Amino acid sequence: xxxxxxxxxxxxxxxxxxxxxxxxxxxxxxxxxxxxxxxxxxxxxxxxxxxxxxxxxxxxxxxxxxxxxxxxxxxxxxxxxxxxxxxxxxxxxxxxxxxxxxxxxxxxxxxxxxxxxxxxxxxxxxxxxxxxxxxxxxxxxxxxxxxxxxxxxxxxxxxxxxxxxxxxxxxxxxxxxxxxxxxxxxxxxxxxxxxxxxxxxxxxxxxxxxxxxxxxxxxxxxxxxxxxxxxxxxxxxxxxxxxxxxxxxxxxxxxxxxxxxxxxxxxxxxxxxxxxxxxxxxxxxxxxxxxxxxxxxxxxxxxxxxxxxxxxxxxxxxxxxxxxxxxxxxxxxxxxxxxxxxxxxxxxxxxxxxxxxxxxxxxxxxxxxxxxxxxxxxxxxxxxxxxxxxxxxxxxxxxxxxxxxxxxxxxxxxxxxxxxxxxxxxxxxxxxxxxxxxxxxxxxxxxxxxxxxxxxxxxxxxxxxxxxxxxxxxxxxxxxxxxxxxxxxxxxxxxxxxxx
Numbered sequence: 001x002x003x004x005x006x007x008x009x010x011x012x013x014x015x016x017x018x019x020x021x022x023x024x025x026x027x028x029x030x031x032x033x034x035x036x037x038x039x040x041x042x043x044x045x046x047x048x049x050x051x052x053x054x055x056x057x058x059x060x061x062x063x064x065x066x067x068x069x070x071x072x073x074x075x076x077x078x079x080x081x082x083x084x085x086x087x088x089x090x091x092x093x094x095x096x097x098x099x100x101x102x103x104x105x106x107x108x109x110x111x112x113x114x115x116x117x118x119x120x121x122x123x124x125x126x127x128x129x130x131x132x133x134x135x136x137x138x139x140x141x142x143x144x145x146x147x148x149x150x151x152x153x154x155x156x157x158x159x160x161x162x163x164x165x166x167x168x169x170x171x172x173x174x175x176x177x178x179x180x181x182x183x184x185x186x187x188x189x190x191x192x193x194x195x196x197x198x199x200x201x202x203x204x205x206x207x208x209x210x211x212x213x214x215x216x217x218x219x220x221x222x223x224x225x226x227x228x229x230x231x232x233x234x235x236x237x238x239x240x241x242x243x244x245x246x247x248x249x250x251x252x253x254x255x256x257x258x259x260x261x262x263x264x265x266x267x268x269x270x271x272x273x274x275x276x277x278x279x280x281x282x283x284x285x286x287x288x289x290x291x292x293x294x295x296x297x298x299x300x301x302x303x304x305x306x307x308x309x310x311x312x313x314x315x316x317x318x319x320x321x322x323x324x325x326x327x328x329x330x331x332x333x334x335x336x337x338x339x340x341x342x343x344x345x346x347x348x349x350x351x352x353x354x355x356x357x358x359x360x361x362x363x364x365x366x367x368x369x370x371x372x373x374x375x376x377x378x379x380x381x382x383x384x385x386x387x388x389x390x391x392x393x394x395x396x397x398x399x400x401x402x403x404x405x406x407x408x409x410x411x412x413x414x415x416x417x418x419x420x421x422x423x424x425x426x427x428x429x430x431x432x433x434x435x436x437x438x439x440x441x442x443x444x445x446x447x448x449x450x451x452x453x454x455x456x457x458x459x460x461x462x463x464x465x466x467x468x469x470x471x472x473x474x475x476x477x478x479x480x481x482x483x484x485x486x487x488x489x490x491x492x493x494x495x496x497x498x499x500x
Contacts, residue, residue: 033367036386039427039475041251041278046225047233048381048425050192051280051450054313056102056153057095058284058322061137063113064292065327071200072111074161078127081113086130086137086329088144094323094331096148098343102191104153104320105141107183110198112162116186120178123162142187153192154183158208159199167204176208177216184220193217195228197236197260210259229268230257231279237317238265242285242308244315247446250428251275271447273431273474280450283312286322287335293324299338303489306345316428316449345489354415354484355406355466363403364388366476372404375482384423384480402477406466406484416460416490418443419483420452420468432472438463448479455487459494 043051063076065083095103108114114124115137125135138154145152156179165171184190195213199206210228217226225233231254237244249271256272257264268281285308288297300308305321312319323339326332355376362372362385370386377383387402406413418435422428428449435443435454442461443454466484470477 032369035370036366036389036426036476036478038425039429041276042427043250043278043280043424044233046191046223047278047280050102050225050234051318051424052381053101053318054451055098055100055309055319055321056104056192056282057098057100058155058286058291058320059091059103059105059141060109060286060291060293060322060324061329062106062109062115062292063111064109065325068294070290070292072109072113072161074111074163076111076113078113078123078125079129081125081128082130083325083327083329086140086325088137088140089147090330091141091325092144092148092150094336094339095145095150097336098339099347100150102151102153103141103145104155104192104194105138106155106157107138108156108160108179110157110159110161110196110200112157112160114179116182118179118182120175120182121163138183138187146188151189151191152187153194154187154190155194155196156180156183157196157198159196159203159206161200161203167206169207169209172206173209173212177213180213180216181220184217184224190221190224192225192227192234195226195259197229199260208259227282229259229261229264230254231277233279234282234318235279236268237281237283237312238268240284240286242283242319242321243311244281244283244317245270246315247271248281248316248449249273249275249447250278250280250316250424250449252277252279254279281317282320283308283317284320284322285312286324287338288322288324291322291324293326293332295326299335302338302341302345303493305338305342306487306489309342309346310453310455313451314453316447316451349417349485349487350419350483352485354413354486355482357409358413359407359409361405361407362387363401375404375479377481380421380481381423381425382480384478386478387476389476402470402473404468404479404482406482408464412462412464413466413484414460414462415484415486416456416494417483417485417487418454418456418466418468419481419485420448420454420479421450421481422448423478423480424450426478427475429473429475430470430477431474432470434469434471436465436467436469437461438465455490459498460486460491 066080117126142152160166227234229236252271252275254277287299360372364387366386372385374383430448
């Protein structure tokens, strides 16, 4: 047994299947060691599946597309809705090419115009000339998504600027629930339902019966994820820039949340390490300046979209990227190019883990099955490195550093992105961590969660030894995956900054 001490971490390297300096190897007991206890609260199966999607697509489409506006008045004539070439298969093909597995359509926005022929209102596609009044955008959307193996989600705005019942609590809530039932019973499985908390400052006072709405959703589709400012499955990140806080917990207290409350946006952005509810955040942002398509607007540059990716997916969230169809009913080629360019760049950066083939060591190991080699396998969730937990006689955990080390097999490593992932199926744990390369601090962070991405602020680094230190955690840390990657755009950005 060799002891190596550095930066407060004591490394005990167990030598297996080899002999060093004439000392015989020590073999582990072949009996498997039980996993550590989970740390509550835990994600549901649906939440874990949602988190692994990483990027999902929003499609804002409706009368606003034809009036060049963002918030409709509710007085629009349904006859203005006349997409000449609507093809939901093109939407699904665009999503598929971008590696997206879930699309969410605005079935009804704040203007109250319905993209399906609801039997509870004539303010819908039924009153438009599109498809001779016999069209159903929701039906075509769901069918196109299903044909490509993509899951469908729907957005149904609570704020309705058209319906005369809005402002009459009982009448409008009955109307809204009736439409919710239509969407969740006529179109097959829906994987996410979106409840928007937005409402104009001068909007009619209205009480939404969210408890009844959520209960009805659960009754009709038990595997669905419900999104709102207050969950109960997915929470809003608190802004429309697509940015999570540099500290971002999936845990939060739902009792402190309310829908449409502007005073809680900071709390939504960071979450709460003491939170009693597992409620991961979704970062919504549009590929264009506006949510609906406008002829005068263009999609964001690749560097902007990639920055959003790092500050959403790379901070323990899912990125909900809006890609709005235009007046013809198709996604514009410029948007398709921006989206596929983003996917190609992400694949280029993260398809190669430069740490693969390196040796891995750790400060300690829980037992058989929990070795540091797990951080380099293909499972980013259920296999993980678990250190020994140091507890006092009372059973209380002692706060201590836990370290893991990656050593290059031959030569050095050159990279500028560090990826760290926790085994969040057993609870989010890490509160503070550092990254060193050849004893030099190159990155410092707080939460990790499902995925944390560090772009090295000093630019690319070269070295032989990468060490990750967990300085503080809610329970013994469980690291499922570590990656070292090279981002050429980030390297160019740092180089340009230096020249400037």
